[in-house]
Amino acid sequence: MANKAVGIDIGGTGIKGAVVDVSNGKLLSDRVKIPTPVGGExxxxxxxxxxxxxxxxxxxKKEPVGVCFPAVVVNGTTLSAANVSKSWIGLEAEKLFEKSLGCDIRFVNDADAAGYAETLYGAAEKAKGLIIMTTLGTGIGTAIIYKGVLVPNAELGHIELEGVDYETKASYAAKEREDLSWGDWAARLQKYYSALEAYFHPDLFIVGGGVSKEYKDFLPLLKLDTPIVPATLRNNAGILGAAALAAGK
Known part of the structure; x- marks a missing residue:
């Protein structure tokens, strides 16, 4: 296993990358960020x-490269596309990047990369058992890690509750769109996390996304049997997770 790898995190508004020491999750370079091209082709x-x-x-050529992307990724093919061009749907993305970059890469879902990074270097570093990472943003991204093994492409943000795809009610975008108070939003999150708890009985929930910086305003309002904690790696989580998965960490 390589100790050094490149991690690239592709988002709807920005693309960022860095060289990572995957043995400890530290950046070995400055983080480089460039705006995502308009249209996301x-x-x-x-x-x-x-x-x-x-x-x-x-x-x-011997340095692993990991790329994470806002889509379901199966065998290197993107089956969905969030905040980027629909041209990605059904695209053999991993092969496209390998041909263009001239090296082997590992292409993964962005929430999976972030969740995996949190288990290695962040909020769940010492946790065991079943961990569910959720990212509260435009939608709800999720990652499942069991005993250190990533179960890829969990789309738990799309669980149907009250007759709707519940990320439309409980995402941070929904809070902003409907101008919900922290308390009103927390009531919706309560329904969501209670459902996940009933379905999976995890050992730990991790909450990521930009709003996790304000976790004191809403996490204490939730009443769950499962411990729920904020993510700690912030904007580096995707980079770190993509690099670690590429390196076989």
């Missing part, structure tokens, strides 16, 4: 990733 995003890698000093 595959070729434009690949070109932006090439620019980031160039700014990082290029890639040694």
């Amino acid at each position: 595959p070729d434009a995003i690949v070109e932006t990733v090439q620019q980031i890698i160039k700014k990082l000093g290029g890639v040694d």
Whole structure:
């Protein structure tokens, strides 16, 4: 297993990357960030990733590269697309990046990468058993890790409650769209996390997304049997997780 890898995190508004020491989760370079090209077309995003890698000093052929992306990823193919072009749906994305970058890569879902990073280096570093990571943002991204093994492409944000895809009611975007108080939003989160608790009985919930910085305003309002804690890696989680998965950490 390599101790050094490149992690690239592709988002709807920005693409960022860094060189990572996967033995400890520390960045070995400055984090480079470039805005996501308007429209989020595959070729434009690949070109932006090439620019980031160039700014990082290029890639040694023996250096693993991990890329995380806001989509369901099965065998390197993207089956969905969030806040990027619909051209990604059904695209053999991993092969596209490997051909363009000239090296092997590991292409994974962004919530999976973030959740995996939190289990290695962050909020769940010392936790055991079943961990569910949720990211509260435009939607609700989720990752399942059991005894250190990632179960990929869990789309638990789309659980149906009250007759609707519940991320439309409980995401942070829903809070902002409906101008909900912390208390009113927490009531919706209570229904969501109670459902996950009933379905999976996890040992730990981790809450990520930008709003996790304000966890004191809503997490204490939740009444659950499962411990629930904020993510700790913030904007580096995707980079760290993608690098670790690429390196076989």
